Amino acid sequence: MRSNLLLVVLVVVAMLASACSLSDALTLEDPNDTRPENQRNGADEDESDDGAEGEGADDDEFPGGQLEEDVFPNNPGPGQGFQVPGPHPALAELPGQLAVTDGADVVVVRPNGTERRIVDGASLREVVANQPVWSPSGALLAWTAVGRDQQSVMVLEASQAEPLVSDAPGSPVYYLQWKPNDLGLVFLRNGETGGVEAGTLSPGDPVVPFSNGQPFFVSWGPNSDLLAAHVGNARGEPGTLSLFEPVLGGSSTPLLSETAPFGPPAWLNETSLLAVNDEGLVRIDIETREQTVLVGLTSPVQFVVSPDGARVAYRGRDADSTSPDPPPLRVLDLAAGESVVVLETDALAWEWSPDSQRLAVLTTAATLAGGGVSQIGVPAQQDEEQTGRFQWAFWASDGPSGTFYGATPAHEPSSIEATSYLPFFEQYAQSHHRWSPDSSAFAFAGSLTAPDGETFSGIYVQIAEDPSTFSYIGDGEHVTWSTSGLAAGISPA
Numbered sequence: 001m002r003s004n005l006l007l008v009v010l011v012v013v014a015m016l017a018s019a020c021s022l023s024d025a026l027t028l029e030d031p032n033d034t035r036p037e038n039q040r041n042g043a044d045e046d047e048s049d050d051g052a053e054g055e056g057a058d059d060d061e062f063p064g065g066q067l068e069e070d071v072f073p074n075n076p077g078p079g080q081g082f083q084v085p086g087p088h089p090a091l092a093e094l095p096g097q098l099a100v101t102d103g104a105d106v107v108v109v110r111p112n113g114t115e116r117r118i119v120d121g122a123s124l125r126e127v128v129a130n131q132p133v134w135s136p137s138g139a140l141l142a143w144t145a146v147g148r149d150q151q152s153v154m155v156l157e158a159s160q161a162e163p164l165v166s167d168a169p170g171s172p173v174y175y176l177q178w179k180p181n182d183l184g185l186v187f188l189r190n191g192e193t194g195g196v197e198a199g200t201l202s203p204g205d206p207v208v209p210f211s212n213g214q215p216f217f218v219s220w221g222p223n224s225d226l227l228a229a230h231v232g233n234a235r236g237e238p239g240t241l242s243l244f245e246p247v248l249g250g251s252s253t254p255l256l257s258e259t260a261p262f263g264p265p266a267w268l269n270e271t272s273l274l275a276v277n278d279e280g281l282v283r284i285d286i287e288t289r290e291q292t293v294l295v296g297l298t299s300p301v302q303f304v305v306s307p308d309g310a311r312v313a314y315r316g317r318d319a320d321s322t323s324p325d326p327p328p329l330r331v332l333d334l335a336a337g338e339s340v341v342v343l344e345t346d347a348l349a350w351e352w353s354p355d356s357q358r359l360a361v362l363t364t365a366a367t368l369a370g371g372g373v374s375q376i377g378v379p380a381q382q383d384e385e386q387t388g389r390f391q392w393a394f395w396a397s398d399g400p401s402g403t404f405y406g407a408t409p410a411h412e413p414s415s416i417e418a419t420s421y422l423p424f425f426e427q428y429a430q431s432h433h434r435w436s437p438d439s440s441a442f443a444f445a446g447s448l449t450a451p452d453g454e455t456f457s458g459i460y461v462q463i464a465e466d467p468s469t470f471s472y473i474g475d476g477e478h479v480t481w482s483t484s485g486l487a488a489g490i491s492p493a
Contacts, residue, residue: 084448084456087112088469091461096437096484099132099141100445100459100476101416106132106143111441111461111481113473119156120145120163129154131174133431135182138484140203142185146172153187155203164204171197173207174420177431179224186218186227186246198229200246210246217264217427219273226286228255228265228273241265241275243286255284256291260298263426266305266312268334274312276301280319281312281332295332295339296320304429306356310334311397313342313350313359329361331402340401343367348390349425353439354483358464359395360434360442362422365410368393392444394464406464411446414457414477421478432480440464443479 091112100107104123109116120143122129127147134141142155151172154163168187175188184202191197196216199209213231220227226243229252233239241256255273262276273284280297284290297316305312311334317327329347332339342359346367351360368391393407413422421428434443442464447457459476463469 084472085470087114087461087471087473088463090463090466090469091441091471091473094436094438094441094461094463096138096482098443098459098461098473099134099143099480099482100474101130101132101478102474102476104128106130106141107474107476108141109459109474111436111443111473112471116474119143120154122147125150131176132478132480133176133178133185134433134480134482135178136180136483137182138437138482140178140182141482142176142178142203144168144173144176153185153201153207157203166201166203166205166207168201168207175427175431177218177220179220180222181224183224186220188216188218208246210244211252219265219267219430221267222270228267230262230265230275233258233261241273241284255286255289256282260301262299262301262303263424264430266303266430268305268309274303274305276303276316281314281316283334294334294337302426304350304352304426306352307354308356310356311352313352315347331359331397342395342402343393344371349422351425351429351434353435354433354437355439357397358435358439359397360392360464361395362390362392362413362425365389365391368407390446392442394442406467408442408444408460408462409448409467409470411444411448411460412455414445414447416477417445434479434481436481437483441469443481445476445478 092114094111096111098109098111100109104127105118106120106122106129107116108119119141120129122145125147127145127150130144130146132141132143140155140157142153145152145154151168151170153166153168153173153176155166156163168189170192171190173187173189176185178185184200186198186200187207189197191212195212195214197209198211198216198218199207201207211229211231215233217230218227225245227246228241229244230239230241238257239261240254241258242252242254244252256275256277258277260276260278265273265275268274268283271286273286275282275284276297276299277291279293281293281295281301281303283292283294295314295316296319298319299316301314301316303312303314312332313329314332315327315329326345328341328345329343329350330339330341343361343363346363347361349362353359389410390413391407391410393404395402395404421432436442440463441461443459443461445459447455449455456472459473459479461471461473
């Protein structure tokens, strides 16, 4: 069975690499260059560094349906005095649950590592489970299942012991986003004739394609009836921002045609969208089609809107700038029309907390050390005993200019993170969340390195303002946090 499973894993690894066609978004290697010809190179370098077979490693170690121990041992991997801390007692009080991609399986676990259960023992079925995503209420969990004879989307409800299966024949689905009302999802996958195919599904029903293009970015409206999609802008061709009504067979209404590359649009409220045109960051009234330039910028522009729609964290070069330096990461207060600089350079990805008051920023450890930020939020052992190139730093909007108040230890993002999630962080910010529901803690997947070169990979959780709570909570290559979590229906596979 293992040889067959490894074959499936290789198929999915190839699928993950092809997911780069989803966007012209950033890579870790070059945070400013969004040209498609450079996107592929960056992704390929990440795969060669991290190993394209990372998902399929150590298949024999999967629990295979067994309930794991409720308490992980402290310091599970010492190396020459180096210790990775086990779960801190404070993590037991955190709300919600984590959905983890662990090899070929999907696992649900409490934030302190307890009650770890497999919701899809895919490795036993010669299938690779991937892309777990919580519904907005936290009552449902969806994921993709890819195998030799199976292409499907699985949805598990709290009241069910078995997931609902939506058949998705054709290319594997590589992105899912729930409607705000929990009643369905939009999916993206490679189209049979090229480009990216978008479609919708209701749990248990077959998928329904409604459009095709490349790249293809999506954002559900607050009322769950309209889908904003930015389609095109590959190879220098103009892109189009349109409103789709998937329930009506994919009928669309164009809102904007532009040549400035950007990622997904974002809804500010029921009647307005944030997007990018040739003038910069714009707000679009979907009823009047009026466009208001908020910030004059030249492409490329990246932005993520806060959950309350009051702020937007963005990067883009000022329209009148002549500086060759990369633009800083800024936060714009939409009501006041004023922006503040969060980080001058090396902002590689960012994500708002649920309360819209905090921003997690992935940057280089060298940048934080140079700016003194790491002295605030990194455990004392960080500088001497462990190494890594990247850190998540935590910024709060308190005060006129905001402040960094903490950071994770330096680490290397997992290979799945580096190739499938981080390059498209703006899209995933609308569907997958690393912050806890109460905005106090943060989870990520990555590897720490001991002085002797030994690495310690898995899922880590930290209360953002208290670095002493940084903890290893179990194996895995990707993690996303629910707003509440499945209360029942999860049992050993």
